[in-house]
Amino acid sequence: MHEQLRQDAKGAILFDATVSPQVASPWFDTDHWRGQGALSTQPGGRGGVAIIHTPAGECVLRHYRRGGLVARLMGDRYLWTGADRTRSFREFRLLQAMAKLALPVPQVVAAQYRRTGLYYQADLITRRIADVHTLAQSVAQGRLDAELAQEVGALVARFHRAGVWHADLNAHNVLISPAGLYLVDFDRGRLRAPAPGWRMANLQRLRRSLLKLGAAATGEAVFEQVIWTSLMDGYEETLGA
Incomplete structure (x- = not known):
């Protein structure tokens, strides 16, 4: 894995450049993939996930959403406490660590956060595991x-x-x-x-x-x-x- 960070005024993307050096904000936008006819959805998690057909292969795009009663108030927003503490970056790095331990987890591709004031929203892209x-x-x-x-x-x-x-x-x-x-x-x-x-x-x-x-x-x-x-x-x- 070759971890790289790409930042802009609204947030940042953490990605594995060995999987794809092309990862950018549109990768986390379901409308982008839908417009290319490269998106399908599947049930699971809070609100489901999207299957995206990327230049790096078939991947799973998951948008982080809260569960329980707090979801009514916060929806998909989380309190900002720093980039390294975002849900997406932490899961990216945990998946990276588990892969090094040869544990059976999906290959991580990229993680994103977009910040607005005191809150942020987050997404994660992993390789899709076939025939599961x-x-x-x-x-x-x-x-x-x-x-x-x-x-x-x-x-x-x-x-x-x-x-x-x-x-x-x-x-x-x-x-x-x-x-x-x-x-x-x-x-x-x-x-x-x-x-x-x-x-x-x-x-x-x-x-x-x-x-x-x-x-x-x-x-x-x-x-x-x-x-x-x-x-x-x-x-x-x-x-x-």
């Missing part, structure tokens, strides 16, 4: 079995072993592809000192997500004995490897 579906979709289709659960546990353990804390570890952010499993959406994620407390809290968040999506449709006892036990077996085996 989410763990949530597998649950909905009844395809979450002991083998997949064990693979999910091993996936999470790889990140935890490296000290990566995912702020929103849920079944929508686990991607399944023919090449393997990935974790995505590291907004507010960070590297932390190894500790059982935050690791277990992370796992419990994933567990709640699976239950909410209906992973225990055949009964809580079956979920506990077949799915969750297998997931934890994969987790503990990989964490201790």
